[in-house]
Amino acid sequence: MAGRGKLIAVIGDEDTVTGFLLGGIGELNKNRHPNFLVVEKDTTINEIEDTFRSLGSIPGSVAEANPSQHDPPLWDEIDSWQFLNRDDIGIILINQYIAEMVRHALDAHQHSIPAVLEIPSKEHPYDAAKDSILRRARGMFTAEDLR
Amino acid sequence: MAALDLRAELDSLLLQLLGDLEELEGKRAVLNARVEEGWLSLAKARYAMGTKSVGPLQYASHMEPQVCLQASEAQEGLQKFKVVRSGVHAPEEVGPREAALRRRKAPTKTPEPQSSEAPRDPLNWFGILVPHSLRQAQASFRDGLQLAADIASLQNRIDWSRSQLRGLQEKLKQLEPGAA
Numbered sequence: 001m002a003g004r005g006k007l008i009a010v011i012g013d014e015d016t017v018t019g020f021l022l023g024g025i026g027e028l029n030k031n032r033h034p035n036f037l038v039v040e041k042d043t044t045i046n047e048i049e050d051t052f053r054s055l056g057s058i059p060g061s062v063a064e065a066n067p068s069q070h071d072p073p074l075w076d077e078i079d080s081w082q083f084l085n086r087d088d089i090g091i092i093l094i095n096q097y098i099a100e101m102v103r104h105a106l107d108a109h110q111h112s113i114p115a116v117l118e119i120p121s122k123e124h125p126y127d128a129a130k131d132s133i134l135r136r137a138r139g140m141f142t143a144e145d146l147r
Numbered sequence: 148m149a150a151l152d153l154r155a156e157l158d159s160l161l162l163q164l165l166g167d168l169e170e171l172e173g174k175r176a177v178l179n180a181r182v183e184e185g186w187l188s189l190a191k192a193r194y195a196m197g198t199k200s201v202g203p204l205q206y207a208s209h210m211e212p213q214v215c216l217q218a219s220e221a222q223e224g225l226q227k228f229k230v231v232r233s234g235v236h237a238p239e240e241v242g243p244r245e246a247a248l249r250r251r252k253a254p255t256k257t258p259e260p261q262s263s264e265a266p267r268d269p270l271n272w273f274g275i276l277v278p279h280s281l282r283q284a285q286a287s288f289r290d291g292l293q294l295a296a297d298i299a300s301l302q303n304r305i306d307w308s309r310s311q312l313r314g315l316q317e318k319l320k321q322l323e324p325g326a327a
Contacts, residue, residue, distance in 0.1 A: 005215030005231050008292065014202055019185045021206065022269045022281070023288035024213030024232070028206075035212075038203050090216035090228055091299045112226045112306065113218060115299035119178065122186055126179050128172075133302045137168060137309065 006090030009035040009083045009114070011051060013121055016095055035089060039098050049102045052092070053082035089114045096131070097124040106132045150322045157315045164308040171301045178294040181287050188284035195278040205272045213268070214292055225307045228296040 008025040010017050017038045020026075028034045037043075037051045083089050096118040099106055106116055116133075120126035128134050193201045217229045270277055270285060 005217050007212055008214065008216060008295065015186050015189055018202060019182070019189055019284060019288040020292070022285045023292050024269060025292065026206070026210040026269065027212045028208070028210040090218050091295060093295060112224065112303045115228070115302055117295055117299055117302070119182055126175070133305065137305055
């Protein structure tokens with residue numbers, strides 16, 4: 001596993017995650033944690049944020065999480081679903097409308113790895129004005145800098 | 148003189164940054180198009196196979212990634228990504244390996260061939276004979292993954308250029324406090 005390279009994680013709606021898993025990025029076995037999260041209507045923002053921050057020890061079935069269906073002790077472990085703290089993830093693909101929900105977490109992420117890539121969803125086309133990377137690049141120059 | 152060199156370096160870095168931004172925009176448009184094609188193909192596959200036949204219910208309980216990333220550091224702080232695809236899965240051999248007489252009495256069992264180490268194609272989660280639209284969806288998302296790696300490399304380079312530019316602008320301000 002050490003020589004295999006880094007993984008691509010995905011946080012998105014059902015079609016986005018299914019599509020990229022079809023592409024072959026999925027990892028799930030009894031020892032490792034899933035590198036994907038299907039965001040449903042009832043997925044909470046805390047859950048998305050926790051998944052984004054570092055990845056934990058919940059079995060893959062929790063990928064379609066519905067908080068009300070978990071036992072209270074298990075629910076405590078969901079806090080550790082965080083991609084940023086995994087050192088084996090190179091890129092996180094995230095639908096832009098989901099990225100908007102956790103924009104503060106994305107803006108706080110300044111490291112080059114894992115790289116965060118915002119992608120459109122079926123109902124929400126890509127908006128370059130909302131992309132964290134492009135917003136940072138746009139705010140680079142003042143009129144004085146260019147004189 | 149030092150200020151002139153700095154300005155030349157700033158200009159060159161700025162031009163590179165603007166070029167990267169343009170390339171990023173182009174690649175992003177292609178990625179978005181590929182992903183949209185993928186969704187359309189998934190919708191067609193769902194129409195052919197049934198609404199609940201293409202979704203998380205079909206995900207395998209055990210997955211091995213077929214696609215990984217190789218991250219390399221070109222310069223200090225500058226990461227570049229490259230998509231690496233694992234080996235092609237050997238077709239499953241069905242039937243006896245050698246032409247041999249079959250014994251009626253219980254033979255000593257020949258050891259089963261080791262299962263291939265190559266990961267299983269995710270298409271198999273959805274059945275043996277899947278519609279062409281599902282294969283097209285897979286192809287679209289695979290193209291999207293390659294583009295995602297290129298875009299991630301470009302984003303890293305843009306961030307790196309930003310920090311280099313800031314550093315150079317600070318140096319320039321120190322050299323030319325009035326003019327900068």
